[in-house]
Amino acid sequence: MTMNMEYFVIESENNNNYPLLEWDDDQEDTPFRKSKPVSVTEPIKLCLGEPVPKHPIMVDFHELPKPVVGERIKNVLEPLNIGGIQLIPAHVLAGNDIYDYWLLHVFNRIACVDREKSILSIDEDDGDILDIKSLVLDEKILGDIPLENRLVFVLAEYTSTYLFHQSIKDAIMAIKPEGLQFFQANQWGSSVVFG
Numbered sequence: 001m002t003m004n005m006e007y008f009v010i011e012s013e014n015n016n017n018y019p020l021l022e023w024d025d026d027q028e029d030t031p032f033r034k035s036k037p038v039s040v041t042e043p044i045k046l047c048l049g050e051p052v053p054k055h056p057i058m059v060d061f062h063e064l065p066k067p068v069v070g071e072r073i074k075n076v077l078e079p080l081n082i083g084g085i086q087l088i089p090a091h092v093l094a095g096n097d098i099y100d101y102w103l104l105h106v107f108n109r110i111a112c113v114d115r116e117k118s119i120l121s122i123d124e125d126d127g128d129i130l131d132i133k134s135l136v137l138d139e140k141i142l143g144d145i146p147l148e149n150r151l152v153f154v155l156a157e158y159t160s161t162y163l164f165h166q167s168i169k170d171a172i173m174a175i176k177p178e179g180l181q182f183f184q185a186n187q188w189g190s191s192v193v194f195g
Helices: 071-080 139-143 166-173
Strands: 007-012 021-023 044-048 061-063 067-069 085-094 097-106 119-122 129-134 152-155 158-165 180-184
Touching: 007 061, 007 166, 044 097, 067 071, 067 085, 071 085, 071 097, 071 166, 097 152, 129 158, 158 166, 166 180
Parallel strands: 044 085
Antiparallel strands: 007 158, 007 180, 021 044, 061 067, 067 097, 085 097, 119 129, 152 158
């Protein structure tokens, strides 16, 4: 099996009743944009993002667009001691209710987009990736990194893309979670969620 078949991109399930989340107005999100661990002393504050569904359904997975997971997924990930991630407690305000969730802060970034084989939109000025239409991972780069250091990571070149090794994906899917879907890396692109 090639590494492109061993990795999966996580996305929200396409359901208009599963709300997107956003940072509460007085919550500072800057530390979570960096590729290093964060220190928090109390749960972060999140709320439902626009457009808020008429009848929002809180499920096991929501996006901030960073992944936000419920207790069932947290209970799968926590004992695995995956390097390069933190599960940050979060309070999600939904109407008059407050729900307990965990922000999946992935500070493990790996630059492994195969620019020759992927179909990309590139910024002509600085060469940055603006969009990934079809993703191919560079297997040589990944092969040089021990598996325990690449179980979960974000693409350094496109940090909104979260990749999970098949072993982690299988552990999550074993609990039959609601609100998420996984796409094999080599079958994923920015439009796949809407297709």
